[in-house]
Amino acid sequence: MLFTSYGFLGFLAVLFLLYYIIPRKCQWGLLLGAGYLFYFLAGAEYVPYLLVTTVTIWFAAYRIEDNADRQAAYLKEHRAELSKEEKKAYKDRQKKVRLGWILGGILLNIGILAVLKYTNFAIANINGLLGAFGQTGRLSFLTLALPLGISFYTFQAVGYLIDVYRGTVRAQRNPFRFALFVSFFPQLVQGPISRFGDLAESLYGEHRFDGKTVSFGLQRILWGYFKKMVIADRMLVGVNAIIGDTDAYHGAYVLVGMFFYALELYADFTGGIDITIGIAQTLGITLQENFQRPFFSKSLKEYWRRWHISMGTWFRDYIFYPISVCKFMQKFNKFSRRHFGEKVGKRLPVYLSSFVVWFATGIWHGASWNFIAWGLGNWAVLMVSETLEPLYARFHQRFGAGGRGYAAFEVARTFLLVSMLRTFDCYRSVPVTFRMFGSLFTARNWNILWDGSLLCLGLTALDYGILAVGTFVLVSVSLIQRKGSVRERIAAKPYPLRFALWYGLFLAVLLAGAYGIGYDASQFIYNQF
C-alpha cells in the first residue's frame, strides 16, 4: 500500500476516526492492529519476519534488564558479605550473560537482514571471482523475500536492544506494546529510525483530539504530498530518461541528471518523512525530525548532520562509538601513535572507525558496489576535509573568507559535491558512473542546455515550469524555516490568507501532482532500502 494510493488515504481516514472514537487507553492497541494490517497488505509473507524481530528483540531486552535488576538486587542484598573481588567476579559473570543476550539478539536480527538483503550480492561477487580465476562453475542466485522496511525496523529494534543493554532506557515489559514500537506504520517503511526513549511516552500515551495538532499534522502531510507528487515524481521522469539511456544521454545530460536526481531524492525522501511525521502528529504522536534543511549546509560534514539525521545518529551511537572505544581500536591507537607519530597516529583510528561506518552506511542503502562506492566516496571527502581543516582555517584567516558571499559559495560547493556523490546511487553502477563523469569533459554537448533537447526527456515546457515554481516554493519555505515553524507563522495570519495558502497547496497537489494513469505509481526511493 503506497503512501500515495487512495487505499492508503482511506486506511488513514478510517484509522483516524476510530482513533479518536475508541477509549483512549485502547489507542495504542489500535495502532498496533493498524501497523500489522498495513504490513499484511504490503505482503502477508513479510509478517513472520517482523514478528521474529519483535519477539527476539523484546525477549533479549527483557532478559538483559531482568539480569541487570537481579544483579543489582543481589549486590544490594549481599553488600556486606561479598568482598570487592567477589563482587567484580559476580558482575563479570552477569555481564557475560547479558552480553550473550545482546549478541544473540543483534546477530540473529542483523543476520536475517544480511541474509535476505546481501546473499545474492555475495553470490554475484563470488561468481565474479570464480570467473576472474577462470572457473566455469557458478553459484545460483536465491529467491529471497525482502520484507518492506526491514532495514528500518531492524535498526530501530536493535537500537532499542543496545539502549536497554546500556541501561539508557527501561525495557518494555509488555510484548504487544513493544510490537507497536517496531511496527508503528507511518515510520515502518522509510523511518525515521526512532529511539525508544524518544518515542515511547508519546507512542503509548493517551491522546485527546486537539484541533491545532491535527490540523498541523494534516498540513504537514499535504506539504509532503506536494514535494513527492508535484516535484519528485515529475523530476523522476527526467531522471529515468537520462539514466535509462546512457548512450544517448551523456556529457551535459549527466550534469542535468545529477541535479535532477539530487532534487528528486530530496523532495521524495523529505516528502515521505513529512507525510510520516504528519500522520503521527494527527494521532498526537511526536516523531523526531529527520532533516534540517540539508542543502543549506556549508560542508559535507554539516550536510550529514542535517540529512537523514536518525540514520546518521544511529550509525554514530551504535557503530562509530562502540568501534572507537573497543579494545582492538585502543590497541590500534597505541600502535599507530607509536609508529606514525602523535599527529598522524591519532587520526588513523578515526579514519578506520569512519571507514567502517561509511562502508556500513553505503551497504545499508543497497546491496551493490555503487552504494559502497557512494559511502566510501563520502568517507574519503570527509576524511580529506577533516585532515585539511587546519589548512582551510589558515586560508580563511589569510583571505578573510567568512562573508555571506563566501557562505553562499560554500553552500553551492556542498550541494555540488553531494550531487556528484549521489550519481553513484543514481546510475547504480560504478563503471557507468565513472564513464558518465568522463563524458562530462569529452562530449562537448553543452548546447543541449538551451537548444530544446531537454524537452525530449519526457518533460514538457509546462513540466519544467511546474518544477521551477515547485523548487522556488521549496527553497522559500526552507529559508523561512530558518526563522521558525512555517505552520506557526501561517497560523498567525488572517483566516482568508491561511485558507487560500493551504487550499492552494491542495489544488497544486490535485492538479499538478504526478499521479494516476499516465504516471507510474512510484514508491518512495527510501522504501527500497
Place this chain on the structure above:
Amino acid sequence: MEKNMKTKKCIKISVSAAIVLVTLFLLQRLLVPKYVDDVVEGAFIAEYYEEEKDHNVIFIGDCEVYENFSPAVLWQEYGINSYIRGSAQQYIWQSYYLLEDTLRYETPEVAVFNVLSLQYDQSQREAYNRMTLEGMEWSLPKIKAILASMREEENFLDYVFPILRYHSRWSELTEADIEYMFDKKPVSHNGYYMRVDVKAARDVPEGRILGDYQFGENAWKYLDKITALCEEKGIELILIKAPSLYPYWYPEWEAQVEEYAAAHNLRYINFLELQEDTGIDYSTDTYDGGLHMNLSGAEKLSRYLGKMLTEELKVPDRRDEAHLSALWEEKIAAYEAEKEEQYRYYGMK
C-alpha cells in the same frame, strides 16, 4: 459573546466548504473531456438520458451498431422508434449493464446486439472504458459496469471523481472545454454516428491466425446474462453481425454464435452474408475501407432491418402518434442538416 464566536466559526466553515465544493466542481467540469470535437464517441452514452424514453427497439453494441444503423431511417420509413446505446469498443459486459440501465427507464420490444464484442474477454484499454462508462448516469448498473470493466491500473474512485483522472488535462485544454463546460450539443442522432464520406474497401486483410478461436468464459457469461435478461423482460433479442469487413470475422466465431443462437432460439443475422439482400456496395457504402458503414450503408442496413422488424416481429408503426412525430420531426431536421453540412464539408455536393 460565545454564541457570536460560534456563529462566526460556523459561517467561516460553511463559506470555506462552499468555496472548496464549488471550485472543485468547476474544475472537474472544466477538465473532463467533452468529446465534441475529434473523438465524439465518448459523448454518445450520455445523450440517451436527454431522450424521452419510449423506444420500441434498442441497439446495444460497439461501433458496428452506432455507425451502421440509422434510427432516423427506421422512423421515417417504418415508424419505428429506436435508439442505439453504443460506444467505441463497447465490451459485452458494458452492453449488458447498459441494457440493465436502459431497463430502469423503459422496456423495449426488441433488443439488437452486435456480437463482435464476444471476441474480448476483458477490457483492452482504459480510454474505451471511459468513453462508455463516464456517460452513464450513476446507478447500480453503472457501478457494476465499472467494476466489471476496470483494468488493473484503474481505480473506482477515479470514476466517482473524474477530476482525479483528468487532473493533468489542464495542459491540453481548448476553447471547447470552456464552451461545453455545462452543456453540450448532441453529436449523435439517437445514438447514430453519421459519416457521409466514402472510402471504398480495397485490399481488406485476411484475419491473422489465432491461437484460440473460442470466445472467452467472461464473454459467454455476459451473453448468457443478456439473453436471460431479455427473456425475463419479454424482450425479443436479435443477435447481429454487422457487415464490417474488418476486424475479421472468423468462420470459427460464426459457428459458435450460430450454435448459441440455435440453442437459445434466438434470431441471428450475419449481414456479411446478406450483401445482395441489403444492397451494400463496399465501394460506396463505407467511409473507412470497410470497417464501418457510411450514411449510405447505414441507411441500406436500416431499411433491411426495419422491414424485418416490421414484417416478422410486428414492431408497430408509430408515425400516427402526434407527440412522437413532433419529436422526430425535430430530430429528422437535425439529421438532414448534418447530412447537408457533412456533404458540404467533404465537397460531395
